[in-house]
Amino acid sequence: MSARLPYNLTREREARERQQELSDLIAARQIQDAWNREAESAKRKLEEQDRILALELTINQMDADSLNRMQNSITEGCPICLERHNTLKAIILCGHIMCDYCFEGYCKKFVKNEQIQCPVCRQLILLSDAIPTNIILEYHNSNK
Structure with a gap:
Protein backbone atom coordinates (compact mmCIF):
# COMPACT_ATOMS: atom_id res chain seq x y z
CA MET A 1 0.00 0.00 0.00
CA GLN A 61 -13.97 71.32 -52.36
CA MET A 62 -17.29 73.03 -52.93
CA ASP A 63 -16.71 76.65 -53.92
CA ALA A 64 -18.97 79.57 -52.91
CA ASP A 65 -20.80 79.62 -56.27
CA SER A 66 -21.61 75.92 -56.00
CA LEU A 67 -22.84 76.38 -52.44
CA ASN A 68 -25.08 79.29 -53.48
CA ARG A 69 -26.36 77.30 -56.46
CA MET A 70 -27.19 74.39 -54.18
CA GLN A 71 -28.98 76.60 -51.65
CA ASN A 72 -31.06 78.21 -54.41
CA SER A 73 -31.84 74.84 -55.98
CA ILE A 74 -33.21 73.49 -52.71
CA THR A 75 -36.18 75.85 -52.91
CA GLU A 76 -36.75 75.03 -56.59
CA GLY A 77 -36.84 71.25 -56.12
CA CYS A 78 -35.47 68.34 -58.10
CA PRO A 79 -34.56 69.27 -61.72
CA ILE A 80 -35.53 65.78 -62.93
CA CYS A 81 -38.98 65.16 -61.41
CA LEU A 82 -39.60 68.84 -60.53
CA GLU A 83 -40.90 67.84 -57.09
CA ARG A 84 -39.86 69.35 -53.79
CA HIS A 85 -38.45 66.74 -51.44
CA ASN A 86 -37.02 66.70 -47.94
CA THR A 87 -34.18 64.38 -48.93
CA LEU A 88 -32.03 65.90 -51.62
CA LYS A 89 -28.57 64.90 -52.76
CA ALA A 90 -26.07 67.55 -53.76
CA ILE A 91 -23.50 66.85 -56.41
CA ILE A 92 -20.61 68.51 -54.64
CA LEU A 93 -18.35 69.93 -57.32
CA CYS A 94 -21.05 71.69 -59.32
CA GLY A 95 -23.62 72.25 -56.55
CA HIS A 96 -26.58 70.83 -58.49
CA ILE A 97 -29.11 68.74 -56.59
CA MET A 98 -31.71 66.06 -57.21
CA CYS A 99 -33.98 64.00 -54.98
CA ASP A 100 -32.81 60.64 -53.64
CA TYR A 101 -35.32 58.75 -55.80
CA CYS A 102 -34.17 60.39 -59.04
CA PHE A 103 -30.51 60.10 -57.99
CA GLU A 104 -30.83 56.34 -57.46
CA GLY A 105 -32.66 55.87 -60.76
CA TYR A 106 -30.20 58.07 -62.61
CA CYS A 107 -27.24 56.16 -61.13
CA LYS A 108 -28.71 52.76 -62.03
CA LYS A 109 -29.11 53.89 -65.60
CA PHE A 110 -25.97 55.95 -66.20
CA VAL A 111 -23.24 54.88 -63.75
CA LYS A 112 -19.87 53.93 -65.28
CA ASN A 113 -16.82 53.11 -63.14
CA GLU A 114 -18.42 54.64 -60.03
CA GLN A 115 -18.93 57.90 -61.96
CA ILE A 116 -21.91 59.73 -63.41
CA GLN A 117 -22.42 62.97 -65.24
CA CYS A 118 -24.41 65.65 -63.47
CA PRO A 119 -27.80 65.62 -65.23
CA VAL A 120 -27.85 69.43 -65.24
CA CYS A 121 -24.35 70.51 -66.31
CA ARG A 122 -22.87 67.13 -67.43
CA GLN A 123 -19.82 67.50 -65.18
CA LEU A 124 -18.29 64.08 -64.47
CA ILE A 125 -18.46 63.24 -60.76
CA LEU A 126 -17.80 60.29 -58.46
CA LEU A 127 -20.82 58.70 -56.80
CA SER A 128 -19.18 59.34 -53.44
CA ASP A 129 -19.32 63.09 -54.18
CA ALA A 130 -23.11 63.12 -53.93
CA ILE A 131 -23.93 63.99 -50.33
CA PRO A 132 -27.27 64.85 -48.69
CA THR A 133 -27.79 68.62 -48.74
CA ASN A 134 -28.62 68.83 -45.04
CA ILE A 135 -25.15 67.48 -44.16
CA ILE A 136 -23.45 70.05 -46.40
CA LEU A 137 -25.46 72.95 -45.00
CA GLU A 138 -24.92 71.85 -41.39
CA TYR A 139 -21.18 71.56 -42.04
CA HIS A 140 -20.91 74.99 -43.70
CA ASN A 141 -23.06 76.64 -41.01
CA SER A 142 -20.99 75.13 -38.19
CA ASN A 143 -17.71 76.23 -39.79
CA LYS A 144 -18.57 79.88 -40.40
Whole structure:
Protein backbone atom coordinates (compact mmCIF):
# COMPACT_ATOMS: atom_id res chain seq x y z
CA MET A 1 0.00 0.00 0.00
CA SER A 2 2.88 2.37 0.66
CA ALA A 3 4.05 1.93 -2.95
CA ARG A 4 0.67 3.13 -4.18
CA LEU A 5 0.76 6.31 -2.14
CA PRO A 6 3.57 8.00 -4.13
CA TYR A 7 1.93 6.84 -7.39
CA ASN A 8 -1.40 8.39 -6.37
CA LEU A 9 0.32 11.57 -5.23
CA THR A 10 2.17 11.79 -8.54
CA ARG A 11 -1.06 11.33 -10.51
CA GLU A 12 -2.80 13.87 -8.32
CA ARG A 13 0.03 16.38 -8.81
CA GLU A 14 -0.01 15.79 -12.59
CA ALA A 15 -3.78 16.29 -12.64
CA ARG A 16 -3.43 19.57 -10.70
CA GLU A 17 -0.67 20.72 -13.09
CA ARG A 18 -2.84 19.92 -16.12
CA GLN A 19 -5.75 21.72 -14.52
CA GLN A 20 -3.53 24.77 -13.87
CA GLU A 21 -2.26 24.67 -17.47
CA LEU A 22 -5.85 24.55 -18.68
CA SER A 23 -6.78 27.49 -16.44
CA ASP A 24 -3.77 29.42 -17.73
CA LEU A 25 -4.74 28.69 -21.34
CA ILE A 26 -8.32 29.80 -20.71
CA ALA A 27 -7.10 33.02 -19.06
CA ALA A 28 -4.70 33.66 -21.95
CA ARG A 29 -7.51 33.10 -24.44
CA GLN A 30 -9.76 35.54 -22.56
CA ILE A 31 -7.00 38.16 -22.60
CA GLN A 32 -6.42 37.58 -26.31
CA ASP A 33 -10.17 37.89 -27.00
CA ALA A 34 -10.28 41.17 -25.05
CA TRP A 35 -7.32 42.51 -27.05
CA ASN A 36 -8.98 41.45 -30.31
CA ARG A 37 -12.20 43.24 -29.30
CA GLU A 38 -10.22 46.39 -28.44
CA ALA A 39 -8.32 46.22 -31.73
CA GLU A 40 -11.56 45.78 -33.70
CA SER A 41 -13.15 48.70 -31.85
CA ALA A 42 -10.12 50.89 -32.56
CA LYS A 43 -10.22 49.86 -36.22
CA ARG A 44 -13.91 50.81 -36.48
CA LYS A 45 -13.20 54.20 -34.86
CA LEU A 46 -10.36 54.87 -37.31
CA GLU A 47 -12.55 53.90 -40.27
CA GLU A 48 -15.28 56.25 -39.02
CA GLN A 49 -12.74 59.07 -38.61
CA ASP A 50 -11.45 58.41 -42.15
CA ARG A 51 -15.01 58.54 -43.49
CA ILE A 52 -15.66 61.85 -41.70
CA LEU A 53 -12.39 63.36 -42.95
CA ALA A 54 -13.15 62.27 -46.51
CA LEU A 55 -16.62 63.82 -46.23
CA GLU A 56 -15.18 67.09 -44.90
CA LEU A 57 -12.58 67.16 -47.67
CA THR A 58 -15.27 66.61 -50.30
CA ILE A 59 -17.48 69.34 -48.83
CA ASN A 60 -14.53 71.75 -48.61
CA GLN A 61 -13.97 71.32 -52.36
CA MET A 62 -17.29 73.03 -52.93
CA ASP A 63 -16.71 76.65 -53.92
CA ALA A 64 -18.97 79.57 -52.91
CA ASP A 65 -20.80 79.62 -56.27
CA SER A 66 -21.61 75.92 -56.00
CA LEU A 67 -22.84 76.38 -52.44
CA ASN A 68 -25.08 79.29 -53.48
CA ARG A 69 -26.36 77.30 -56.46
CA MET A 70 -27.19 74.39 -54.18
CA GLN A 71 -28.98 76.60 -51.65
CA ASN A 72 -31.06 78.21 -54.41
CA SER A 73 -31.84 74.84 -55.98
CA ILE A 74 -33.21 73.49 -52.71
CA THR A 75 -36.18 75.85 -52.91
CA GLU A 76 -36.75 75.03 -56.59
CA GLY A 77 -36.84 71.25 -56.12
CA CYS A 78 -35.47 68.34 -58.10
CA PRO A 79 -34.56 69.27 -61.72
CA ILE A 80 -35.53 65.78 -62.93
CA CYS A 81 -38.98 65.16 -61.41
CA LEU A 82 -39.60 68.84 -60.53
CA GLU A 83 -40.90 67.84 -57.09
CA ARG A 84 -39.86 69.35 -53.79
CA HIS A 85 -38.45 66.74 -51.44
CA ASN A 86 -37.02 66.70 -47.94
CA THR A 87 -34.18 64.38 -48.93
CA LEU A 88 -32.03 65.90 -51.62
CA LYS A 89 -28.57 64.90 -52.76
CA ALA A 90 -26.07 67.55 -53.76
CA ILE A 91 -23.50 66.85 -56.41
CA ILE A 92 -20.61 68.51 -54.64
CA LEU A 93 -18.35 69.93 -57.32
CA CYS A 94 -21.05 71.69 -59.32
CA GLY A 95 -23.62 72.25 -56.55
CA HIS A 96 -26.58 70.83 -58.49
CA ILE A 97 -29.11 68.74 -56.59
CA MET A 98 -31.71 66.06 -57.21
CA CYS A 99 -33.98 64.00 -54.98
CA ASP A 100 -32.81 60.64 -53.64
CA TYR A 101 -35.32 58.75 -55.80
CA CYS A 102 -34.17 60.39 -59.04
CA PHE A 103 -30.51 60.10 -57.99
CA GLU A 104 -30.83 56.34 -57.46
CA GLY A 105 -32.66 55.87 -60.76
CA TYR A 106 -30.20 58.07 -62.61
CA CYS A 107 -27.24 56.16 -61.13
CA LYS A 108 -28.71 52.76 -62.03
CA LYS A 109 -29.11 53.89 -65.60
CA PHE A 110 -25.97 55.95 -66.20
CA VAL A 111 -23.24 54.88 -63.75
CA LYS A 112 -19.87 53.93 -65.28
CA ASN A 113 -16.82 53.11 -63.14
CA GLU A 114 -18.42 54.64 -60.03
CA GLN A 115 -18.93 57.90 -61.96
CA ILE A 116 -21.91 59.73 -63.41
CA GLN A 117 -22.42 62.97 -65.24
CA CYS A 118 -24.41 65.65 -63.47
CA PRO A 119 -27.80 65.62 -65.23
CA VAL A 120 -27.85 69.43 -65.24
CA CYS A 121 -24.35 70.51 -66.31
CA ARG A 122 -22.87 67.13 -67.43
CA GLN A 123 -19.82 67.50 -65.18
CA LEU A 124 -18.29 64.08 -64.47
CA ILE A 125 -18.46 63.24 -60.76
CA LEU A 126 -17.80 60.29 -58.46
CA LEU A 127 -20.82 58.70 -56.80
CA SER A 128 -19.18 59.34 -53.44
CA ASP A 129 -19.32 63.09 -54.18
CA ALA A 130 -23.11 63.12 -53.93
CA ILE A 131 -23.93 63.99 -50.33
CA PRO A 132 -27.27 64.85 -48.69
CA THR A 133 -27.79 68.62 -48.74
CA ASN A 134 -28.62 68.83 -45.04
CA ILE A 135 -25.15 67.48 -44.16
CA ILE A 136 -23.45 70.05 -46.40
CA LEU A 137 -25.46 72.95 -45.00
CA GLU A 138 -24.92 71.85 -41.39
CA TYR A 139 -21.18 71.56 -42.04
CA HIS A 140 -20.91 74.99 -43.70
CA ASN A 141 -23.06 76.64 -41.01
CA SER A 142 -20.99 75.13 -38.19
CA ASN A 143 -17.71 76.23 -39.79
CA LYS A 144 -18.57 79.88 -40.40
